Amino acid sequence: MRGNVPDCTVKVPGSLAEALETLAQEPGRWRPLAGGTDLMVPFAAGRLADTHFLSLQRLDALRAIEPDDEGITFGALVTYTDLRRHPYVQRHLPNLVQSAKVTGAVAIQNRGTLGGNLVNGSPAADTPPSLLAYGAQVELTGSGGARWVPYEAFHTGYKQTVLAPEELLTRIRVAQPAAGFHFFRKVGTRAAQAVSKVCLALYARIEDGVVRECRVGLGSVAPVPLRARSVEAAILGRPLDALPLAEARAALMADISPIDDIRSTARYRRIVAGNVLVQALNELATSLNGCS
Amino acid sequence: MNGDRMRLDVTVNGQARSVQVLPMARLLDVLREELELPGTKEGCGEGECGACSVIMDGKLVNSCLVPAVQAQGAELLTIEGLARDGELSGLQRAFVACNGAQCGFCTPGMVLASVDLLRRCAHPTEAEIREGLAGNICRCTGYVKIVDAVQAAAAGRERP
Numbered sequence: 340m341r342g343n344v345p346d347c348t349v350k351v352p353g354s355l356a357e358a359l360e361t362l363a364q365e366p367g368r369w370r371p372l373a374g375g376t377d378l379m380v381p382f383a384a385g386r387l388a389d390t391h392f393l394s395l396q397r398l399d400a401l402r403a404i405e406p407d408d409e410g411i412t413f414g415a416l417v418t419y420t421d422l423r424r425h426p427y428v429q430r431h432l433p434n435l436v437q438s439a440k441v442t443g444a445v446a447i448q449n450r451g452t453l454g455g456n457l458v459n460g461s462p463a464a465d466t467p468p469s470l471l472a473y474g475a476q477v478e479l480t481g482s483g484g485a486r487w488v489p490y491e492a493f494h495t496g497y498k499q500t501v502l503a504p505e506e507l508l509t510r511i512r513v514a515q516p517a518a519g520f521h522f523f524r525k526v527g528t529r530a531a532q533a534v535s536k537v538c539l540a541l542y543a544r545i546e547d548g549v550v551r552e553c554r555v556g557l558g559s560v561a562p563v564p565l566r567a568r569s570v571e572a573a574i575l576g577r578p579l580d581a582l583p584l585a586e587a588r589a590a591l592m593a594d595i596s597p598i599d600d601i602r603s604t605a606r607y608r609r610i611v612a613g614n615v616l617v618q619a620l621n622e623l624a625t626s627l628n629g630c631s
Numbered sequence: 632m633n634g635d636r637m638r639l640d641v642t643v644n645g646q647a648r649s650v651q652v653l654p655m656a657r658l659l660d661v662l663r664e665e666l667e668l669p670g671t672k673e674g675c676g677e678g679e680c681g682a683c684s685v686i687m688d689g690k691l692v693n694s695c696l697v698p699a700v701q702a703q704g705a706e707l708l709t710i711e712g713l714a715r716d717g718e719l720s721g722l723q724r725a726f727v728a729c730n731g732a733q734c735g736f737c738t739p740g741m742v743l744a745s746v747d748l749l750r751r752c753a754h755p756t757e758a759e760i761r762e763g764l765a766g767n768i769c770r771c772t773g774y775v776k777i778v779d780a781v782q783a784a785a786a787g788r789e790r791p
Contacts, residue, residue: 349654349700372698379696380677383657392655396701420690444766445747447678449690450697531765532679 345382347390353397355480358507361393363482366504369393373416374450376443377459401454401509404428410514415454415507419443419466422453431515434469434540437523441465444531454508457490460498460563463602465525467494467564468540470511471556472521478510485509494563519544519552520626522619526611528602535559536603539615543623549578550623559603560595560612567594570616582620588613641705643668644712654700658692659683661699662709670710670739674768681767684740685709691747693766710739713746722746722784731780733771740767745781754785 350369352358361369370389372378381387395401401414406427413422419439422428428435442448442456442465456466457477467490475490479502490511493500502508522541527533538558544551553574555567569590573583597608636651643666650665659676662668662685674682676695683694686708713720722745725731732738741764748755748763755763760781761774769777 344653344656344660347655349698351700351703372701375696375698375701376678376693379657379698382655383676383695392698394698394700443678444681445744445763446681446684446691446693446766447696450692531762 345385345387345390347392349392349394351394351397355398355400355507355509356482358393358395358398359480359482359505362505362507365391371395371458371507373452373455373458374418376447376451377455377461395507410512413453413511413513415452415458415509415511417453417511419448419451419453420445422466423448432469432473432513433521434472434523434542435466435513437525438466438469438540441525441527441530441535447532453511457493457511458500458502458508460494460500462494462497462561462563462565463534463538463559464564465535465538465558468538468556468558469523470513471564471566472540472542472554473513473516474554476512477508478512479503479506480509481506487512491566497562516542517544517552520623522622524615524618525558526615534602537597537608537611537615539612539619541616541619541623543574545579548580549576550574550582551576555616555619557595557612560597560608562596565595567591567616569594574620579624579626582624584617584620587620588617591616637700637703639699639703641702641707643707644709652699654698656699657695658685658687658697658699658702658707659694661702662694662707668709668711672736672739674736674740679768680737681740681744681764682737684743684767686743686747689750691744708743708746710742713742721787722749722780725780725784726777729776729780729783731777733769737767737769737771741769741777745784748781749785755781757782 369391372392372394401416403414405412419442422439456464470490476487477490478485520543525535525538527535540556543553553571555570557565573587573590597605599605637654639652640649652661662671672682674680678693678696685694687705744764744767760778
């Protein structure tokens with residue numbers, strides 16, 4: 340047994356209203372706990388300062404996956420396994436299936452949640468690049484009501500978000516992308532378990548051989564999951580048979596700000612992020628009418 | 632639950648059990664220390680190695696990452712629950728027959744991950760086996776004999 344369990348207090352609210360009330364009464368005191376796959380690691384090692392936990396395990400309403408005519412809404416407690424297996428996600432959001440598939444392995448995917456992956460705020464998480472590429476929105480709920488925020492505005496700095504202490508991230512919404520090109524690639528030490536060195540997701544919609552819509556999301560190359568706006572600008576409006584590869588790669592270098600850390604170096608990440616982008620654009624260029 | 636113990640009710644290997652535990656105690660420690668089932672091993676304690684894998688409510692989990700409070704009411708299957716009347720399960724016999732264990736430390740987790748895989752997919756391909764066991768690390772062998780064992784069990788070559 341690893342040391343002693345730190346002295347702490349746990350509440351298990353039976354409803355969202357009860358959870359929000361607890362947060363509102365003592366803002367910042369209660370740390371929400373979803374699947375535990377991130378929090379339990381520093382907690383058990385005695386490296387977590389929190390002593391009050393709000394276990395969300397009974398909030399079954401947040402486990403729903405609700406597709407409709409215009410898109411799909413995920414409850415924050417949807418797991419990676421749920422994402423991988425859902426027919427709508429498999430059909431319309433293949434990048435998100437890939438994200439879920441390369442996060443940990445089976446046991447982590449059964450417990451880890453989409454909402455937890457976002458709130459944990461790691462720039463190396465693997466669902467954020469896909470959510471950025473699909474232009475997702477997140478719902479932040481406090482006792483006074485809910486607000487929707489574009490996911491790309493959610494992270495404000497390393498492990499910092501716009502989530503207020505009295506709010507929970509409750510739902511994630513993705514509008515159904517038009518038929519188009521989807522690309523996802525994670526570069527890690529091995530296929531399973533490893534945390535990403537570089538992760539890139541791209542979605543593009545093509546009309547008459549020209550890129551009409553394009554979003555690129557990256558992980559592990561900046562303090563936050565990053566949308567590569569300059570890359571998108573370099574590609575938008577360009578015909579598939581003349582995509583500006585060098586220009587896009589240069590734009591990416593301006594968008595990202597990778598660092599040296601235990602998993603990789605800034606130099607490696609710059610080179611590999613550029614290579615993965617060029618691979619994505621080459622596959623886009625040779626895709627049939629921009630569909631894959 | 633103010634730093635106090637809670638009563639945890641679980642069904643472990645078919646048996647109803649109640650223990651007093653701290654709500655944030657790891658399920659791994661509850662199994663080993665309170666329920667006296669030391670077959671589940673601690674490797675990394677960080678959800679990386681799979682040695683502590685058990686099946687909770689039909690799903691494979693890393694017991695080192697499950698706080699006791701989230702196991703309330705759960706049905707648990709550990710390595711101790713596989714043999715019947717002292718007789719190893721077909722999958723366990725396949726691990727023995729194929730030399731799928733060396734030092735044996737990863738074996739309980741490997742076996743539980745294999746049980747989970749074979750429940751979801753009765754006849755997995757080699758790629759499916761490797762993905763199903765990707766969260767379980769063995770530091771002695773290669774993985775070849777472990778994959779052989781799962782294939783043998785799936786093919787019924789080690790039927791009870």
